[in-house]
Amino acid sequence: MTTLWLIPLFPLLSATLLVLSAGRMPRQLAALLGAGSVGLSAICVALVARTYLADGQVQELTLWTWMAVDNFTPRIAFYIDGLTVVMMSVITGVGFLIHLYSIEFLWDDESFCRYFAYMNLFVAAMLLLVMADNLLLLYLGWEGVGACSYLLVGFWYRDPDNGAAARKAFVVTRVGDTAMFLGLLLLYTELGTLDIQPLMAAANSQWQVGDTLPILATALLLGGAVGKSAQLPLHTWLPDAMAGPTPVSALIHAATMVTAGVYLIARNYELFLLAPPTLAAVAWIGLATLLLAGFTALAQHDIKRILAYSTISQIGYMFLALGVGAFASGIFHLMTHAFFKALLFLAAGAVIHCLHHEHNIFRMGGLRRRLPVVFWSFLIGSAALAALPFTSGFYSKDAILLSAWTLPGIGPWLWAGGLLGALLTGIYSFRLVFIVFFGEAHTEPDQQPGWRMSGALIVLCVLSLVGGWFALPLAGVLPDKDHAHVSHAVEFISIGTPLLGLLIAYLLFLGRQVSIASLAESPWGKALQDFWYSGWRIDKLYDALLVQPFKCLAHWWRNEPVDLFYNALVALSRWAHGRLITLQTGELRWYATSLVFGLVLLLAIMLRNAS
Amino acid sequence: MGGLQIPLEHVLLLAATLFSCGLMGLMLRRNIIFMLMSLEVMLNAAALAFVAAGARWQQADGQIIFLLILSVAAAEVAVGLGLVLQIQRRFKTLDMDQVNRLRG
Secondary structure, eight states: OTTTTHHHHHHHHHHHHHHHTTTOSOHHHHHHHHHHHHHHHHHHHHHHHHHHHHHOOOEEEEEEEOOOBTTBOOEEEEEEOHHHHHHHHHHHHHHHHHHHHHHHHTTTOTTHHHHHHHHHHHHHHHHHHHHBSBHHHHHHHHHHHHHHHHHHHTSSTTSHHHHHHHHHHHHHHHHHHHHHHHHHHHHHHHHSOOBHHHHHHHHHHHOOTTOHHHHHHHHHHHHHHHHHTTOTTSOTHHHHGGGSOHHHHHIIIIISGGGHHHHHHHHTHHHHHTOHHHHHHHHHHHHHHHHHHHHHHHTOOBHHHHHHHHHHHHHHHHHHHHHTTOHHHHHHHHHHHHHHHHHHHHHHHHHHHHTTSOOBGGGOOOOTTTSHHHHHHHHHHHHHHTTOTTSHHHHHHHHHHHHHHHSTTTHHHHHHHHHHHHHHHHHHHHHHHHHHHSSOOSSOOOOOOOHHHHHHHHHHHHHHHHGGGOOOTTTTTSOOOOOTTOOHHHHHHHHHHHHHHHHHHIIIIISOSSOHHHHHHSHHHHHHHHHHHTTTTHHHHHIIIIIHHHHHHHHHHTTOTTHHHHHHHHHHHHHHHHHHGGGOOOOHHHHHHHHHHHHHHHHHHHHHHHO | OOSOOOOHHHHHHHHHHHHHHHHHHHHHOOBHHHHHHHHHHHHHHHHHHHHHHHHHTTOSHHHHHHHHHHHHHHHHHHHHHHHHHHHHHHHSOOBTTTSOOOOO
């Protein structure tokens, strides 16, 4: 019980020390603090998890009252149930491995201390997000991770492009966050509390299934989740966020922060169950996103962008799971995805690190024998991503697809869409493997990953392989779909689809049975490829619809049309002044004369009025 | 009372004539001394009108106001002549059109 508050404290303390050192701390000490603090948190989480697994008791801890305004008294308080335990384990466990890996990856970087300060701050904020017992504290963590994401995407700030990517990530997620904050305000005004458990109880007692208010509130919360988790239509920031260092992409933009939206929906699932239309929207958003991102990933050149689109696509699966009511399966996929996607990103980072910051997959090739550890990591990660049988991704994705199938009505459609997505996943993930690690070499690696990189990769490999066998302590915490009675044909199709994707990738990119080059050269093939490469032109669309009109407006308003009126007043009085000063001649006689004539005039007027 | 009664109209006419003379002098003369003298004439024209009116309605007010105007005129001349001396010293002229230093 008493160790709970230590969990976010370690990274926060370490971040503070690193910031206060102003970059003058020796690298060894910074590395020890940065990775060690997260490691200590991970140990505390393990202790908490052991207690929870032993007795299944929800643990609560109130530290202090944040503020007290009339009846509004949000507390700094933690609420630990199975969902939180899973999230904390992923954050600190995967987070620790990524910190370890970062030590080697960024050893030569001049801003080593700054990097670990941001990363630790991120871990602290993310832990706060998942441990919070009320939505306001959750929102604090939510904005905290957003700020850290901004700082880390723009980590190499000397390149203006990175700064632009960081700004885009911040601004686009801010759109969703605004919706989410409105949702919080609505919930507070309607239900009078933001503490999650009382809030759910109040919602269940005051609202009926399908009422307008829960639909509105959940739709606003969904806005926040969509922004943070890079789902349609707010997904455009994630591919650009790859401008940050690769371990950042692994931790923030694959394993933890982008899944915060999934966590938010799962945490408030009772609220979402009161709003079936929102839940359906969640499913459809997830499906549309996973298909769109899957097609886009097929046409990318940059190794990190492929992984970014595959992340968007996999989070689409999680949304699909949440939307069909399989909340536990969604969280299960969140965990396995954290393992294999962190693995893939770290392996990609190792490739980039060993090839002088080369990102283009067509300038790699043949790395199978040269970087064996990285190759096996990438292969295992891709297998799990494509959900090949008996990898971790297989169990979680299978659960999602079968849950979608069991949903009456739209279920089979969602299932078919998800299946197409799985096929695409198989193709693009093995396209990546075949192009990067097979074929002829284009660039020679000049170094091998050291023990920290390799160690992190190997642990994540093991987790990616066996992660599917973990029994998550979610029974009774989150509802799930029962898919034990699905016919075997459906199961076989679900299992076979990724294998088909693997086969297609083999034929196209390794076996050269079908010439991909001639396919891509044909006019419509080229058009399609360009279309997918640009991410369905959504960036262009937003640019034309939102950015350009905004810039245009800004351009108009910078001339301040409202001020024209006041400027005219100023000009008028200036002009009058110019005319009137010519009367002030200093000629005494002239003054006397005008005085007399003025008096005579006034007198004449008065007399005339009097008569 | 008795004796020759001068009609009020005549006195007022005289006062108006004097006032006009002073006014014309003030507006037309350039020498500051003459302008001050014109002012005196105008003041005395007004005073004459007061005295005449006081006599006509048998009120002491007219004479009181006359005394007031007398003292005001004396004070004004004292200040005015002081200024005249300063102007003469600084500008070596008494022509008011020449001392115009204000630029609008």
